[in-house]
Amino acid sequence: xxxxxxxxxxRILKIGQSMTLQCxxxxxxxxxxxxxxxxxxxxKLIYYSVGAGITDKGEVPNGYNVSRSTTEDFxxxxxxxxxxxxxxxxCASSRTGGYGYTFGxxxxxxxx
Amino acid sequence: xQQVKQNSPSLSVQEGRISILNCDYTNSMFDYFLWYxxxxxxxxxxxxxxxxxxxxxxxxxxxxxxxxxxKHLSLHIVPSQPGDSAVYFCAxxxxxxxxxxxxxxxxxxxxxxxx
Numbered sequence: 001x002x003x004x005x006x007x008x009x010x011r012i013l014k015i016g017q018s019m020t021l022q023c024x025x026x027x028x029x030x031x032x033x034x035x036x037x038x039x040x041x042x043x044k045l046i047y048y049s050v051g052a053g054i055t056d057k058g059e060v061p062n063g064y065n066v067s068r069s070t071t072e073d074f075x076x077x078x079x080x081x082x083x084x085x086x087x088x089x090x091c092a093s094s095r096t097g098g099y100g101y102t103f104g105x106x107x108x109x110x111x112x
Numbered sequence: 113x114q115q116v117k118q119n120s121p122s123l124s125v126q127e128g129r130i131s132i133l134n135c136d137y138t139n140s141m142f143d144y145f146l147w148y149x150x151x152x153x154x155x156x157x158x159x160x161x162x163x164x165x166x167x168x169x170x171x172x173x174x175x176x177x178x179x180x181x182x183k184h185l186s187l188h189i190v191p192s193q194p195g196d197s198a199v200y201f202c203a204x205x206x207x208x209x210x211x212x213x214x215x216x217x218x219x220x221x222x223x224x225x226x227x
Contacts, residue, residue: 004155033214040121042201042219043156058214090155098144098205098212103155 002026006091006104013081013111021076021107023091031094032074033058033101034066036087043090049074050097081111115139116204118218126226131189133221135202138183142204146215147176147187150199159200160187192225199223 007022025032034046045058049068063085065077074093078085088108092101117136125131133147143164148156162169162176162185169176175188189196202218 035217040219042118043217045214048214092155096212098207098215100146100158100161101156101215103148103157105153105155 004091004093004102004104006089006107008107009105010108011110013078013109015081015083015111017081018077018079019081019109021078021089021091021109023074023076023104024072025074025091025093025102026072027093027095027102028071029093029095029102030071031097032068033092033094034064034074034076035090035092036060037090037106038087046076046089078109083111085109086111113138114218115142116202116216116218118200118202118221120221121219122222122224124224124226125192127194128191131187131192131196131223131225133187133189133200133202133223135185135187135218136183137185137204139204139206139216140183141206141208142216143207144205144212145176145178145185146203147174148201148203148217150201150220156201189223192223194225194227197223197225 004025030051033048035043047066049055091104094101146161147159149159150156178185199220201220203215206213
């Protein structure tokens, strides 16, 4: 069982560059989420989606965009990378909101 | 303002002893609580949960206690094993008019179990 798959696992970006973090799940979950984890700061919600075509902002959405064209995929777009976006990014999914999430293994992003 | 607080960044215990990880919350609307475990370079994995209608839930070596009046929950690991060494996140969600809200996470507590 693949669960939630994130790519890439690591990436170094230069300031001002753009990239897309990919996330796909094979559990037919309606809900998907993007979190970032900064050292000692826990997990902060960036964006979430309750189904294909529906997305909403979380706690820290600035500098990011998302789309949800299919149930399986929930990519996260960084348009103009800034050093403050250096973090570990986790994608997660759940069958219903607010209960047990299944997380991917994360993408470690460094912006220099 | 933090709604879910884990005030101990780290905890060290001896193998075989009890580990107690604590979590406090401020939002009285929270009605579902979870603990996640995270190893380095991996995503968090679900460990155990509890609904606000209960005050205790047990799963093998792991027990979660909920004290609603104190807005406090704790995770007990007995006996602790070196493989339990990880970061533990407390999380909570609230039900808003029949719709469960997103999980809110604490900052995590790093548990080290020494052989």
